[in-house]
Amino acid sequence: MDFTLKIWRQANAKAKGKFETYKITGISPDCSFLEMLDILNEQLINDNIAHPVVFDNDCREGICGMCGLYINGRPHGPDDGVTTCQLHMRKFHDGETITIEPWRAKAFPVIKDLVVDRSAFDKIIQEGGYISATTGGVPDANAIPIPKPKADEAMDAASCIGCGACVAACKNASAMLFVGAKVSQFALLPQGQPEAKRRVVRMIKKMDELGFGNCTNTYACEAECPKSIKKTNIARMNREFICSKTSYTDK
Amino acid sequence: MKLIKLASISKKLCMGALGAFLLIFLPFHMGMNLCILRDDGGEWYRNVCHFMGTNYIVKVFEVVLLACVLFHIVLGIILAIENKMSRPVGYAVANKSKTHQGSKFMIWTGGILLVFLVIHFVDFYFAKTGLVTGKYVVKTEKVEKAFQEKAMKMQQGQLKEADLKELQAQYMAIQSLSGEKVAKNGKYFINLTKEELQQTCGKDFKDYEPDFYNMAKEKFHNNLFVVIYLLAFIALGIHLYHGVGSVFQTYGLNIEKYAKTIDILAVIYAIVIPLGFAIVPLKVLLTAM
Known part of the structure; x- marks a missing residue:
């Protein structure tokens, strides 16, 4: 599966952030959303394109509460009752543009990229x-x-x-x-x-x-x-x- | 930063209580309006208006109601601003979460209702308080009594020449009222303009009431006016649907056992009340066509 990713990039809490667009190809439908971001980061590092995208994650089995991305207008993405780490790419269409934003709230300031202070x-x-x-x-x-x-x-x-x-x-x-x-x-x-x-x-x-x-x-x-x-x-x-x-x- | 230093839930409880009072008020207003549908030349409706305009308990509730409306609006606006401030940087992609219908638009449907309320007040309520002139209704016997009192004074020689002329003019004015200016049962002079009122009853006469029946008939002959009212009632329906369910949730009465019942109740209320209100302008418009 191929995707166009629009990801919020922000160097630190005070910096002005903006969306960056990345293309990613050959993703397995069984790949989890965070694994897809891992693959993206690997490419960004290996091809020396940009700093890796920073996002919160820990257990990756939906019980720690660390991960959390606002994906295409929904927290934790298009699936119901799962965390971002348990969301799989088969929930998206091939060739879809996916917009990824951090949680937005006055009480949750952005620390870096997609990581917020909770x-x-x-x-x-x-x-x-x-x-x-x-x-x-x-x-x-x-x-x-x-x-x-x-x-x-x-x-x-x-x-x-x-x-x-x-x-x-x-x-x-x-x-x-x-x-x-x-x-x-x-x-x-x-x-x-x-x-x-x-x-x-x-x-x-x-x-x-x-x-x-x-x-x-x-x-x-x-x-x-x-x-x-x-x-x-x-x-x-x-x-x-x-x-x-x-x-x-x-x- | 919070605009009011009150716990968020306390504000919610206030909003709910004010809204609940308004929810109770609406059926009364609707019931009163529906009297207009009776084909009796507005007699029932006139009696209800007379009761609502003169009863002291109603007058007390009128003040309470106006205060409720005012606080509901002010608190609603304050809460909306506070809530906007809770997310200074918004999302690029608008939220697609499944939400309770209507809840996202409370401030907007509320805004439409506020505009409607201003129009409604200018057209009807302010006539009662005397801020704008409308049409008036007086009891024929009261007019005659006032006239006779003056005539008595004249006979006793207490009136001057100028007053005599006025009295004559008044007599002529009363005689000239006929047809549409007299109620079916003959007990009222209706649909009087301010001028006609002063001519027939004299300038000091206080015993008149606004003729809401004929004012409503006149207003609702205007298509645009009816459309504005109907749009407002749609907004009211959306506002009520969320409002009714919300009151239960806010006061912690939303246990799962009753969730379905409350939702059905909210739907029924949100359809019946606006529909009841909408019947009156629609009927007046349709009978005119």
Whole structure:
């Protein structure tokens, strides 16, 4: 398969970026999107054309949340429920022009080429996306009985890998699906209860501070999430927020 | 940077609450409008307008409603600006994600509705507040009573020569009202211009109301006017479809069990309400043709 690639090139955070066009030929349909970029980079280096294209990636099996490219108008490209690394070139037409952009959001500044700084998500997690751990031995898995459906629901929320596709897809660059999932995974379980009210208020406060937009219930986040996190998590977060705001004072 | 220092979800909740109030208001307005369809020379409609214009509870709600509309618009614009600021550098390829229909255009359908609201207010609402002149309706018995009071004064010799002439002119004016200026049941003088109103009732007469029935008939004979209204109702439908579902999601009531029901409810609401509004100008236009 042959492709024309329009890729965003930006030397550093402050430099002015622009699109560069590269032709690539003889790509196998079973090649993954990142492997295709690897082949491109090899050519760029070997033929001494340009610096290799920088993009985030790590596990390449869709569980680490590092990769994330905005491909032809969709985060993680044209396939549903997969990360960029699990996207295959057979999802494109032969001879197609593929435009590759970094996530665009005020809270996700570009570091270089297609790599953005997603530490804003870490800052939100630091505000309460955890359970204050007790020291000591590992408790038994069934020490606190939890009904299976509840556990499943919490697990679904916890499957968020923090890739940022929700923010990238949202017309308002809102992080509600991410925060909704992180709030939900604890709100659904007894272990999360003692800190639940503080958690939701603080995480949302941080999210707003960092410059993420407001939610307009557009649900592009849900459509693009590689882990199929549901919008009901946002509704749950709203519930938790109302409950917290009306019954809790953050000291 | 945020324009309002309020949690994003709080703003969302405010927007939802204001919108929800407007959602409840619309069926009332629609129901009132539909009275115009009854072939009784506008009697029902006139009674409803009289109630809406004079009842004190309605008047309180009128203020609340206007405040809601205003805050809904202002907050909507602020949120749209904030959201635009959250992505200073846009994408080269427009987003192709599957989204909830209408949600991307809320600010635009809202903008169309704002323009419509200005037109609608100038044409109808401002006539009530006296900012613009429209057509007026008065009860015949009230006009006669006012006339008789003046006549009594004249008999007692309290009026001057000039007033006498005015009284004569008033008598002539009342006599000359006929046909389309008198309601079917004969209890009202209708479709009066400001001039006619002053001639028949005198300058100090306050007991008149805007004749919305005849104003609507007159306005909706204009094709362009009807087209503007119909376009606004389409925008309203799109706005409502997203709005209804959004209220449930925003208030955290969107559990999966009811997701389908809520979506169907939103579709029904977004079709029935604009359709109900659209019937009135369409009927007036079609009966005129």
